[in-house]
Amino acid sequence: MTRQSKDPNGTLMMSRRGILLGGATLFAGSIAASLCPTLSLAAVDAGMQGQFMKLSNLLIQHQLSPAVGARIAEGATAQYKNLPQMLEAIITIAEKNKATQVEDFFADIPEGELKDFALWVIAAWYSGSSSDKRDATVFTYEEALTFKTTSDILTIPSYGISGPNLWTRPNLPLSAPMPTF
Amino acid sequence: MVTKTSADVVIVGTGVVGVVIAEQLLDAGHSVLMIEAGPRVSRAEVVENWRNAPLGVKGDTSVAYPSRPWAPHPMGNEKGDEAYLQLSGPDSYAQTFIRYAGGSTWHWAGTSWRLTPEDMRLKSLYGVGRDWAFDYDTLEPYYVRTENKLGICGPSDPALQWPRVARSAPYPMPHLPFSPGEERFTEIARTLGYNNIPVAQARNSGMPYDGRPACCANNNCVPVCPVAAKYDAETALHRLEKKGATILVDSVVYKVETNAQNKIEAVHFYDQHKETHRIDGKLFVLACNGLENPKLLLMSKDDRNPNGVANSSDQVGRNMMDHPQLTLTVTTKEPFWSGIGPVVNSGIMETSQGSFRSEHAGAYFRYNNFARNRFVTFAALKKGLVGKALDEEIRRMTACTADIVAAHEVLPDPNNRLTLSDKTDWLGLPKPHIHYDVGEYTRKSAEVYSLPIGKRIAEAMGATDVKISPKFNQSKHIMGGTIMGNDASNSVVDADCRAHDHENLFIPGGGAMASTACGNSTITMVALAIKAGDAIVDQMRGA
Numbered sequence A: 001m002t003r004q005s006k007d008p009n010g011t012l013m014m015s016r017r018g019i020l021l022g023g024a025t026l027f028a029g030s031i032a033a034s035l036c037p038t039l040s041l042a043a044v045d046a047g048m049q050g051q052f053m054k055l056s057n058l059l060i061q062h063q064l065s066p067a068v069g070a071r072i073a074e075g076a077t078a079q080y081k082n083l084p085q086m087l088e089a090i091i092t093i094a095e096k097n098k099a100t101q102v103e104d105f106f107a108d109i110p111e112g113e114l115k116d117f118a119l120w121v122i123a124a125w126y127s128g129s130s131s132d133k134r135d136a137t138v139f140t141y142e143e144a145l146t147f148k149t150t151s152d153i154l155t156i157p158s159y160g161i162s163g164p165n166l167w168t169r170p171n172l173p174l175s176a177p178m179p180t181f
Numbered sequence B: 001m002v003t004k005t006s007a008d009v010v011i012v013g014t015g016v017v018g019v020v021i022a023e024q025l026l027d028a029g030h031s032v033l034m035i036e037a038g039p040r041v042s043r044a045e046v047v048e049n050w051r052n053a054p055l056g057v058k059g060d061t062s063v064a065y066p067s068r069p070w071a072p073h074p075m076g077n078e079k080g081d082e083a084y085l086q087l088s089g090p091d092s093y094a095q096t097f098i099r100y101a102g103g104s105t106w107h108w109a110g111t112s113w114r115l116t117p118e119d120m121r122l123k124s125l126y127g128v129g130r131d132w133a134f135d136y137d138t139l140e141p142y143y144v145r146t147e148n149k150l151g152i153c154g155p156s157d158p159a160l161q162w163p164r165v166a167r168s169a170p171y172p173m174p175h176l177p178f179s180p181g182e183e184r185f186t187e188i189a190r191t192l193g194y195n196n197i198p199v200a201q202a203r204n205s206g207m208p209y210d211g212r213p214a215c216c217a218n219n220n221c222v223p224v225c226p227v228a229a230k231y232d233a234e235t236a237l238h239r240l241e242k243k244g245a246t247i248l249v250d251s252v253v254y255k256v257e258t259n260a261q262n263k264i265e266a267v268h269f270y271d272q273h274k275e276t277h278r279i280d281g282k283l284f285v286l287a288c289n290g291l292e293n294p295k296l297l298l299m300s301k302d303d304r305n306p307n308g309v310a311n312s313s314d315q316v317g318r319n320m321m322d323h324p325q326l327t328l329t330v331t332t333k334e335p336f337w338s339g340i341g342p343v344v345n346s347g348i349m350e351t352s353q354g355s356f357r358s359e360h361a362g363a364y365f366r367y368n369n370f371a372r373n374r375f376v377t378f379a380a381l382k383k384g385l386v387g388k389a390l391d392e393e394i395r396r397m398t399a400c401t402a403d404i405v406a407a408h409e410v411l412p413d414p415n416n417r418l419t420l421s422d423k424t425d426w427l428g429l430p431k432p433h434i435h436y437d438v439g440e441y442t443r444k445s446a447e448v449y450s451l452p453i454g455k456r457i458a459e460a461m462g463a464t465d466v467k468i469s470p471k472f473n474q475s476k477h478i479m480g481g482t483i484m485g486n487d488a489s490n491s492v493v494d495a496d497c498r499a500h501d502h503e504n505l506f507i508p509g510g511g512a513m514a515s516t517a518c519g520n521s522t523i524t525m526v527a528l529a530i531k532a533g534d535a536i537v538d539q540m541r542g543a
Helices: A008-035 A046-059 A066-079 A083-096 A113-127 B016-027 B043-051 B103-107 B122-126 B136-150 B180-191 B234-242 B289-299 B373-381 B387-399 B440-460 B522-541
Strands: B002-012 B032-035 B086-088 B246-248 B251-258 B264-271 B276-286 B325-332 B363-367 B401-408 B417-424 B430-435 B463-468
Touching: A046 A066, A046 A083, A046 A113, A066 A113, A083 A113, A113 B373, A113 B387, B002 B016, B002 B522, B016 B032, B016 B103, B016 B136, B016 B234, B016 B522, B032 B276, B136 B522, B180 B363, B180 B440, B234 B246, B251 B276, B251 B289, B276 B289, B276 B522, B289 B417, B289 B430, B325 B440, B363 B440, B373 B387, B387 B401, B401 B440, B440 B463
Parallel strands: B002 B032, B002 B276, B032 B246, B086 B430
Antiparallel strands: B251 B264, B264 B276, B325 B401, B325 B463, B363 B401, B417 B430
């Protein structure tokens, strides 16, 4: 039989509702994750997740979302068989250096598997993806740290930060302060 | 097989060409049925597809538009036999287009450069290519109607307009403001004697238009404007339905049927369950642009039309054209901060014109205004930096790298040809095969003209590094394939995009264009569609 098109508004309304419901769920999930990382969406052992966030906070001195961290930890669990040992090893190096920032201990991480893993964790937070390939797992788009480094001047594409025709402004010099994030 | 009498006019394709013609016919009181191969989706779905794509592939527009099995279109991850487009030749005719309701304006940039009078007379003026079947003055009123239909903004100052000939009416909206990086690029271009002017673009400037909101610089025109401030044909579909159009989706037309008088009698299509259907009508419009139209015509060969429908000239599928482009990725000391405002907002057009066109192609230069995070983040990460050094490197590379694109014209060459591949798709229909060579005319331009200009611009920008595309990339501006002309022996359609061979078949759009010039083709496709629409209304009236 010949089919007529569906009015997309019905679909759109459903989608909006779905998005709203989904957003509410995600928001609740984020709040729960913020308050208690063990309740995060990822099916990762709570101790492992805590270790992962501990390592992440040693490697990156910015505010890190536990909800995003839970997703990255889940990806790391799938990708790295000896994840617990690697987390422990790098955290031990940092603690031995009494590190308060990544620069205090990163050079002491041995080249090879451990260093590669540390760089993977950093890349995951900054790119929001498990790799630069098409089949990469996406951990986040909006919260990828790359966008935080330019948030004072650039929008995250698809999100507007100015009003109609209101983007004329002086250019920022490179010496302008890095946004706080 | 289900046979159904449908409507006065059957339009195959729901992209911008089909949509503007449909509205003309509906407004003139005719019934219209539109047939779309692909699905109809919500804007929210497309936006979420894109946001959920990995950062490293966000430059591939196809990630936002996964093709359906029955309506394949090029996907960035498909290679070789698996790919929809089967390609051969010295250059790759690797296009992207979308078989979705609304068509490929979903992911166009909105750039709307008109042709110049000279662009339409290449043979007469420069001894190359083809002349159009009519002149610029004939086309100009249709450009004005296009600009009003789509909502194209542009400068009111004649010195900033393109082409530099008098307009018969102003743009419906003022041009969009430049970003700081574009302002700086414009200053630099001026020191070399070039004028970087505001692009006319189908984007709402400072005000709502046609029920759509003003642009708020989401910097995501490609692959989708999340708020529909940029015109795309999807935004018109609901209005067409309110006016009485019937739109069939997931319906793949595979045959155009002729009758004993060699008029078009019906079209046949598959649904997504591989069931066949037949739709008849009084008049037919093929609005599937330069690849799907010739493919469909070639698939439809019959005893009366052994080379394919509308193909007594043997020109269907020949003269495939585009705007081959070369990109200069520059690294500068000075920050330009691409990514503020729409993704394409200006251009240098005067370099597309000149007496040199008897020897080689012209080129148009643009400053790509995409935010650079997606392009530089992995490169910064691969440097092994951490902490403050990593933050600063990402910020520096985002601010201090930019893409300058040189888009060239090509000449119509019958050897650049679409044929039917022996590879088939999910429905068992042949995939298009395209043999393509940009030609010496374009290659010489790159060697002696466009790249030297591009390098001078890069130098003036203070570039410390310049990386140039190793080969021509395609602009996704599909032209040729059903070329227009007054001589039925060497062209497919007449000056109204009516098939020479079939009086009730119209094939408007980029396929009809007899020259490419250097600017994006959509505005000219739509102008041709409106001109065809007028002819169809007259023909239906019996004039």
